[in-house]
Amino acid sequence: MKIEEGxxxxxERGGKIYEGTLLPGATDHLVIKLSxxxxxxxxxxxxxxLESREVxxxxxxxxxxxxxxSSLPNLVILxxxxxxxxxxxxxxxxxxxxxxxxxxxxxxxxxxKIANFDAEVVYNILSENMQVSYWIELARRVYEKIKxxxxxxxxxxxxxxxGFTAAALxxxxxxxxxxxxxxxxxxxxxxxxxxxxxxxxxAKVATSDIxxxxxxxxxxxxxxxxxxxxxxxxxxxxTSRRDAFRSIxxxxxxxxxxxxxxxEIEESHTKRGEVALALYDGLEERVALVKFxxxxxPEILDFYRERGYRGVxxxxxxxxxxxxxxxxxxxxxxxxxxxxxxxxxCLYGRVCDRVYDTGRDLLKLGVIEGEDMLPExxxxxxxxxxxxxxxxxxIKDMMKTNIVGEITDSTDVIGGF
Amino acid sequence: MKIEEGxxxxxERGGKIYEGTLLPGATDHLVIKLSxxxxxxxxxxxxxxLESREVxxxxxxxxxxxxxxSSLPNLVILxxxxxxxxxxxxxxxxxxxxxxxxxxxxxxxxxxKIANFDAEVVYNILSENMQVSYWIELARRVYEKIKxxxxxxxxxxxxxxxGFTAAALxxxxxxxxxxxxxxxxxxxxxxxxxxxxxxxxxAKVATSDIxxxxxxxxxxxxxxxxxxxxxxxxxxxxTSRRDAFRSIxxxxxxxxxxxxxxxEIEESHTKRGEVALALYDGLEERVALVKFxxxxxPEILDFYRERGYRGVxxxxxxxxxxxxxxxxxxxxxxxxxxxxxxxxxCLYGRVCDRVYDTGRDLLKLGVIEGEDMLPExxxxxxxxxxxxxxxxxxIKDMMKTNIVGEITDSTDVIGGF
Numbered sequence: 001m002k003i004e005e006g007x008x009x010x011x012e013r014g015g016k017i018y019e020g021t022l023l024p025g026a027t028d029h030l031v032i033k034l035s036x037x038x039x040x041x042x043x044x045x046x047x048x049x050l051e052s053r054e055v056x057x058x059x060x061x062x063x064x065x066x067x068x069x070s071s072l073p074n075l076v077i078l079x080x081x082x083x084x085x086x087x088x089x090x091x092x093x094x095x096x097x098x099x100x101x102x103x104x105x106x107x108x109x110x111x112x113k114i115a116n117f118d119a120e121v122v123y124n125i126l127s128e129n130m131q132v133s134y135w136i137e138l139a140r141r142v143y144e145k146i147k148x149x150x151x152x153x154x155x156x157x158x159x160x161x162x163g164f165t166a167a168a169l170x171x172x173x174x175x176x177x178x179x180x181x182x183x184x185x186x187x188x189x190x191x192x193x194x195x196x197x198x199x200x201x202x203a204k205v206a207t208s209d210i211x212x213x214x215x216x217x218x219x220x221x222x223x224x225x226x227x228x229x230x231x232x233x234x235x236x237x238x239t240s241r242r243d244a245f246r247s248i249x250x251x252x253x254x255x256x257x258x259x260x261x262x263x264e265i266e267e268s269h270t271k272r273g274e275v276a277l278a279l280y281d282g283l284e285e286r287v288a289l290v291k292f293x294x295x296x297x298p299e300i301l302d303f304y305r306e307r308g309y310r311g312v313x314x315x316x317x318x319x320x321x322x323x324x325x326x327x328x329x330x331x332x333x334x335x336x337x338x339x340x341x342x343x344x345x346c347l348y349g350r351v352c353d354r355v356y357d358t359g360r361d362l363l364k365l366g367v368i369e370g371e372d373m374l375p376e377x378x379x380x381x382x383x384x385x386x387x388x389x390x391x392x393x394x395i396k397d398m399m400k401t402n403i404v405g406e407i408t409d410s411t412d413v414i415g416g417f
Numbered sequence: 418m419k420i421e422e423g424x425x426x427x428x429e430r431g432g433k434i435y436e437g438t439l440l441p442g443a444t445d446h447l448v449i450k451l452s453x454x455x456x457x458x459x460x461x462x463x464x465x466x467l468e469s470r471e472v473x474x475x476x477x478x479x480x481x482x483x484x485x486x487s488s489l490p491n492l493v494i495l496x497x498x499x500x501x502x503x504x505x506x507x508x509x510x511x512x513x514x515x516x517x518x519x520x521x522x523x524x525x526x527x528x529x530k531i532a533n534f535d536a537e538v539v540y541n542i543l544s545e546n547m548q549v550s551y552w553i554e555l556a557r558r559v560y561e562k563i564k565x566x567x568x569x570x571x572x573x574x575x576x577x578x579x580g581f582t583a584a585a586l587x588x589x590x591x592x593x594x595x596x597x598x599x600x601x602x603x604x605x606x607x608x609x610x611x612x613x614x615x616x617x618x619x620a621k622v623a624t625s626d627i628x629x630x631x632x633x634x635x636x637x638x639x640x641x642x643x644x645x646x647x648x649x650x651x652x653x654x655x656t657s658r659r660d661a662f663r664s665i666x667x668x669x670x671x672x673x674x675x676x677x678x679x680x681e682i683e684e685s686h687t688k689r690g691e692v693a694l695a696l697y698d699g700l701e702e703r704v705a706l707v708k709f710x711x712x713x714x715p716e717i718l719d720f721y722r723e724r725g726y727r728g729v730x731x732x733x734x735x736x737x738x739x740x741x742x743x744x745x746x747x748x749x750x751x752x753x754x755x756x757x758x759x760x761x762x763c764l765y766g767r768v769c770d771r772v773y774d775t776g777r778d779l780l781k782l783g784v785i786e787g788e789d790m791l792p793e794x795x796x797x798x799x800x801x802x803x804x805x806x807x808x809x810x811x812i813k814d815m816m817k818t819n820i821v822g823e824i825t826d827s828t829d830v831i832g833g834f
Binding site for chain 1: 761
């Protein structure tokens with residue numbers, strides 16, 4: 001049975017009955033707004049629809065007219081799914097099947113004062129299903145939109161892997177305009193939703209002078225500010241809090257106050273137009289991230305070597321260590337031509353393998369220090385370098401050289417830690 | 418050539434000449450205090466000793482007399498190595514070959530006002546070389562010392578894996594007295610060393626009413642307080658800062674002000690004598706911790722299944738997710754009788770797999786939610802449960818049930834995040 005979004009439905013899954021309004025959801029899901037106000041997502045192929053009927057749509061859903069204002073900048077919204085995307089249009093009660101500019105503006109009319117928008121659905125996935133090949137396709141899409149005149153890009157994204165995608169885009173696209181990733185930790189139907197505020201702040205940043213890949217999300221537990229995080233230095237550090245995203249080993253570039261949407265810049269950044277648009281698309285998939293812990297079997301490294309992996313990023317302890325029981329397997333990886341990069345599971349701080357003999361032994365084996373890069377960012381950087389460069393020495397050099405802000409000079413004083 | 422500790426030496430390694438005083442070091446290392454004040458650790462088998470001579474020892478090294486005071490509690494110090502242990506006796510200029518109570522008191526005479534001490538070297542390793550079997554042996558030693566009348570235990574430990582060892586001890590020893598792990602991030606010869614302050618605060622906590630496994634370390638960048646972290650909720654979150662250790666998903670139990678060493682309790686804890694001494698030694702080593710990331714090959718799970726692993730802890734994204742490309746391999750693990758526990762790479766917050774379909778699919782496969790446990794703590798808890806329990810259903814139940822403070826009821830408001 002095909003039912004239209006916005007319809008009232010009654011359905012059954014696993015013996016349980018659900019009733020509510022069908023919201024636009026992921027392609028393989030039905031998202032139902034239950035009468036208690038909560039949304040539930042159910043896989044289409046497991047659901048039996050018992051009953052449905054069309055309901056009268058909210059009046060403004062039909063009447064909304066979107067006026068472009070030639071004095072405002074032109075932004076492009078690319079949606080990839082996640083909590084922010086599938087419910088962005090809920091606030092007004094309007095339910096839509098696609099994600100067009102006018103539908104977004106219906107949901108968040110305040111956006112219209114900031115810019116003109118074009119919108120496009122690139123993916124409609126939960127971000128834990130993000131894949132390396134999707135990053136490449138998304139980078140190409142971003143590149144095309146900027147080439148076609150977008151003065152700023154907003155990417156709506158699930159929060160689970162938003163930081164990974166930000167890093168991937170940062171390495172693949174050199175941008176003369178802002179590329180802003182934004183998500184939400186709570187859906188729009190919850191009173192505590194960060195949806196609207198994050199979207200408005202992201203739009204504001206997309207019109208700003210910050211020509212980098214950044215992530216804009218709540219910066220506190222109040223609705224008073226969003227932080228602007230550099231895409232290669234940001235990490236989701238809490239499962240559920242709205243201020244889950246943190247800049248690691250740097251201060252945020254700045255903040256956006258709310259509701260006045262004033263941007264306050266606190267750190268230096270690449271300026272609009274400073275860098276020419278360029279696409280360096282491509283990532284080597286045979287790169288692994290391996291976490292070390294006491295008792296961890298070094299054979300896991302053989303596993304990757306035998307499978308023809310070209311790079312391994314280790315999340316070591318402290319300054320960047322593993323047990324000496326791992327040295328042989330690390331040596332074998334390096335002998336086989338695999339690039340091995342050391343990062344720290346502390347997350348904060350810098351790898352330094354010159355202090356203790358363990359570290360010096362690792363350096364002697366040929367392990368590359370990942371400086372103050374996040375393990376995830378080192379993973380993506382190595383994927384990117386291995387796709388672009390042939391010469392292993394050049395790859396090793398570049399791993400330790402800052403390219404787009406992923407390595408900083410000093411991590412001594414960080415407000416965030 | 419055998420040279421005595423405290424001697425002046427000149428030696429060569431890899432073509433480079435080093436001169437300085439031989440400090441007591443790790444069994445397989447020579448630790449030399451160079452004339453510039455820095456220490457360097459060199460592997461014995463790579464070093465050629467060119468010259469050595471005995472030097473006059475600091476006067477107090479010979480004269481120190483340690484008086485036991487029957488009005489003070491009796492503590493036992495167990496040393497396992499790391500930065501705090503190998504240089505704890507440096508401050509007075511005395512250089513010793515063993516780690517006895519009087520040598521510790523020589524280095525930090527203020528300790529004598531807090532308690533009477535017995536001391537024992539259990540290991541002399543860098544903590545990245547800590548092994549699962551060492552945890553078991555250490556638990557037995559702690560148990561014996563308490564059984565023999567110790568009113569508190571201090572364990573000096575390298576910081577790299579201090580949190581892991583704290584969790585292992587917490588599961589293996591039920592204690593009527595404090596068990597305090599302490600380390601230092603900077604060695605004693607550096608002006609910014611946290612050595613003395615951490616040791617004094619640890620001793621004070623070891624005489625306190627907090628009968629739990631705790632970690633006592635610097636709580637700020639100033640020398641004004643140490644924090645008392647619950648052993649199952651603490652993590653090293655910075656590679657080099659003195660306040661690297663953080664309580665995750667709980668507030669610290671309390672703090673110790675410095676230099677007055679006043680303990681301020683802020684959270685509830687198990688009281689001295691409340692729990693009877695008991696040893697539950699033993700850990701199943703075939704348990705793995707696997708981090709999920711976009712592009713991660715699910716075959717890594719097959720690797721562990723084929724090797725007969727009995728448990729796998731996944732560091733998922735967000736609320737506890739993996740890509741759906743991992744579902745088959747997770748199902749195969751569970752079908753093979755492997756216990757699979759989900760934790761979050763966010764570190765902060767709680768796993769909840771009932772919100773999104775991804776999570777519900779994982780629950781349906783039989784994945785156990787790790788609640789608000791750190792991935793490392795879930796790993797050690799699963800090692801411990803698999804060694805003690807036969808019934809898989811009981812293991813699964815206990816993974817989700819708080820035993821020694823590793824799971825808390827609510828993580829909504831945490832000062833530390």
